[in-house]
Amino acid sequence: MNTEESLNKEEVTSNSTSQYRNFPMVPRVVFGEGSFSQLGEILLPKRRNSEAPFIFLVDDFFENEEFAAQIPLIFNDELIFISANEEPKTEQVDALVKRIQDTYEELPSGIIGIGGGTLLDLAKAVAILLNNNGRAEQYQGWDLVNRPALYHVGVPTISGTGAEVSRTTVLLGPEKKLGINSDYTTYDQVILDPDLTKTVPKEQWFYTGMDCFIHCIESLNGTYLNAFSQSYGEKALELCKEVFLEDIPECESRDKLMMASWHGGMSIAYSQVGIAHAVSYGLSYLLGVKHGIGNCLVFQHLGEFYPDGVQLFRKMIEKHNIKLPQGVCSNLTQNDFDIMVNVALGMDALWENALGKEWKTIMTPERLQAIYQRI
């Protein structure tokens, strides 16, 4: 979600009335342990006919798991397992769209994304491209999508990114990593079943949860905040604290992290992320560091800017015995640092949100390089 969140504010500043953005909310949501069992019933009235399949895009983590058998396939519905090891790409979207168009005479009845941020973003993009001509990269940007997406349903199986509730899908294109930001991107239906997060590996759980925690800290400490985003951000932060610092039962913890992700995603409606995201984007651009862990690598060194947040973060790291990689930047050349510094400092809106309009006098290239050198 890095670039996306990073660039969110640029959308705002490009539209004179977007101080009052008309924010699209997910129009249908089911919550509850076991609620995934409702998916078949929910899809039934949305099936156009028996020749128009539902296509399920599912994290291949589940390929040999019991869960896969619970996916309600009927008629010519198709289940496609996809690896979430790399960030989603525009070509990957184009290939999926072509594959679906070549296989079926009719447009699908809908697309169901089941997984974490990567799968949720892919499914959104495929749903858009099946109903809009051309290639995915043509729609990277703001409000370039002209026609509604196919009906699409999001089912998160890991909590933190907020992709289940956002109006974007972040894709790595041939030239840029950028979201397809549009009112048609938002899911038509979301199923929040905390039981689906039972099998998440611990480190993945931690890093993805920290995505939520860090973007709450950044937006709540930013200069762009309004009361709408503040109320969602505060609740998400409070839930993160309960999940990562208190000793609550596991099932309660899963429930609360799922709601933290939901509210954290909503909080982005009228706010912006900050320094960790800008700096982490440099890491991601040069070294391919993934979003969740990248934010953690940066955030630990931002005590001057987010003192309370970093203190909480250190307690969370310690409590869960997480060992962050060290020396990530130790073998880089001056040219490498220059690239990262340039990329990060290009994110004007994030710096302005974090440090105010005079941010360039505060965050100099030298000071930023010193942060990278500690990572």
Next chain:
Amino acid sequence: MNTEESLNKEEVTSNSTSQYRNFPMVPRVVFGEGSFSQLGEILLPKRRNSEAPFIFLVDDFFENEEFAAQIPLIFNDELIFISANEEPKTEQVDALVKRIQDTYEELPSGIIGIGGGTLLDLAKAVAILLNNNGRAEQYQGWDLVNRPALYHVGVPTISGTGAEVSRTTVLLGPEKKLGINSDYTTYDQVILDPDLTKTVPKEQWFYTGMDCFIHCIESLNGTYLNAFSQSYGEKALELCKEVFLEDIPECESRDKLMMASWHGGMSIAYSQVGIAHAVSYGLSYLLGVKHGIGNCLVFQHLGEFYPDGVQLFRKMIEKHNIKLPQGVCSNLTQNDFDIMVNVALGMDALWENALGKEWKTIMTPERLQAIYQRI
């Protein structure tokens, strides 16, 4: 909102799968001081043609206020001022629908409700009945509406009821006070402009805010709660505490109460109200006491059941120097008390939510009458 909230759970228990209710959210929301100025722009693409008007139903409090001039009427749009002194009635809905049908050859492009819970509920019902044959009373109940409502927009001008976000519209019918509960009831668009609440009289502000506070206390202390509703209810409660117990600037207070109402309304998705609502319903049924003040009259005497909540409530009453009416039940006959007790004890779901399955052994008619006698 009294009966509606009261009966919400009956819907749940009448549907075997509604533990996983597929909750409809408002699909579009704008927040911000001054955001009402966006209404014209928002309506433009929704106008079917120049002969299909938008009908604005507006609290007559604004009839001679400057605000009325800001309502964006064009072509043959119509502004109808309506008193919110009495609770909305099914006949009132039927009369409005007939008036609109008689005046225009075409169906309106949409209905805009501007006001508090009464106006917001009326506008929802009119939008439903303009697209569904028959009389409003035929649709009181659960999921009886077959066709979508006309496009409808809600603009709250007082905060607390949560009507801007709920899937019901509570109407007083010839035989019952009951909501039209349906997925089509929810607004298509909401504009949250805290500036519109600047002119609310203080007592009205307090009683309507207490509607939110009390239903949060009841749902958070109830046995039906899940993590989804809990997270919204907790945030709404926290905001109520800031608004009514802390000394925050007025503009911040308006922002926060508007968000409290929003989150409070969302919290009802998977929860239920409790004792104050059940008992207040008896008052409302027999004496016509309005919802906000009725809840306050009851809640002050529920210290045994909601000790922390009642303590907070007393502080709020004191801080804002609110004088609740006294002796409301002092001249009632035993027959009157019997009526109120019967009505209140008929709300099984609320009592079960508050006191558990064995609630009848706890709340006897005698004990309940003693509560009424203190009001």
